[in-house]
Amino acid sequence: MARHVVATVTEIPPGARKLLTVAGREIGVFNIGGEYFALLNRCPHQGGALCKGPLVGLVTSREPGRFDYSRRGEMLKCPWHGWEYDVRTGQSWCDPDDVKVRLYKVSVEPGEAVARGPFVAETFAVSVEQDYIVVEV
Amino acid sequence: MKGVTPGGIDCDVHPAVPGMAALLPYLDDYWREQVVTRGIDGLGLASFPPGIAANGRADWRPPKGLPGGDLEMLRAQALGAFGTKAAICNPLYGVQALHNPHFATALARAMNDWMAAEWLDREPRLRASIVIAPQDPEQAVAEIDRRASDRRFVQVLLLAMGETLLGKRVHWPIYAAAERHGLPIGIHAGSTAHHATTGNGWPSYYIEDYAAQAQAFQAQLLSLVHEGVFVKYPGLTVVLIESGFTWLPGFMWRANKTWRGVRAEVPWVDRPPAELIRDHVRVTLQPTDAPPDAASLEKVIDQIGSDRMLLFSTDYPHWHFEGMKAFPAGFPAGLKQRVLVDNPLATYPRLKETLQ
């Protein structure tokens, strides 16, 4: 397991995502209201490119005909068959205990720390003025 | 107790209304005069032509009159021969198909009075479903409320194909009343013929009409689950009667699969549809659309995923099996007692009151 520098924080503003390949794995990095989450771009159902799906809200209901909408943009809907996943936990809505997408640890590190290492940052020229998103893979 | 399935509870037998004349004493003056002056001699559902062999087993047909019309025969053949402890009567007479809701309401009421006086009073092993006219839900609720004090009425009867899908809110007052009185909703095969019996218009032949009943039941289950009936009325049980049950596994798999992808459309369905079906839906045994090899039947029953859903029934006098073989070949022996007694008692709270 190594810590990979994947983006500058300005590259992924709230609501945005970046898809990249880290250590041979396709990963999507999401910014949800200033917090970053990294998910494997592979739906546990049948392998759809989950991280390319739309971000939607959480829909629940207290009674038939009533729609309780919350957490806008925090659920990821698989583009293949529409299963929903919580970006924060990787859990599927329909079967949260058994169907989960792999989640990776993300942190934000200042440029100085990144410059000092040990980080994997093949594709980056690290500058000390910037903050960086680091994913552990 | 003697018989081939002693102590069992038969959840579907069919006493026949012999004709309108039998109901006249139970109609009020206005409707009695209407029936007589308009020459209405009898009703029937096109789904159950009495001449079709399946609607009356040869050895269960009385010498005169309709199959199921004779109490003595029913006593001997449906109750005595099987050793049945209690049997639930589901009279089918076409009341649900009338376009005049007031006439339908009056007839439903008359049928229930007729049932109580001519069958239940004379044979203590019999129980019955409350016939209602869903054409007028308010009056249907009134009839349920009126009947509910007679504990021999153990369920409310609806047809598999009526005006509109059964999950729609127009029916909810009926479900509220049923839940309030501890009455399951029995959905019996049959169509009012107000709509075509397939999703693509009228078929040409009886065989299509008959086999397509399973699709109608599927549509009703999808409607009940996804409109949220079981969420709104968590105490409600629905019994599918004469629906067959071996189609359930594939149907439930399909429902679950689809729900996972589009469940946000119906967020009140917060569990897989098959779970709601296993919790709230029961199914009568006959007719069994059994696989050709007896050994596969156990597998199918296993795939249903619950040993609580099946309820014993002979469907007397309908013809689905020979002799006394109400349990089809290959039916798991270990499940029989549950299907004969435990499941019916758990399904019908009113049976439990008097039988245990």
Ligand code: FES
């Ligand atoms: S592959 Fe993602 S929902 Fe099927």
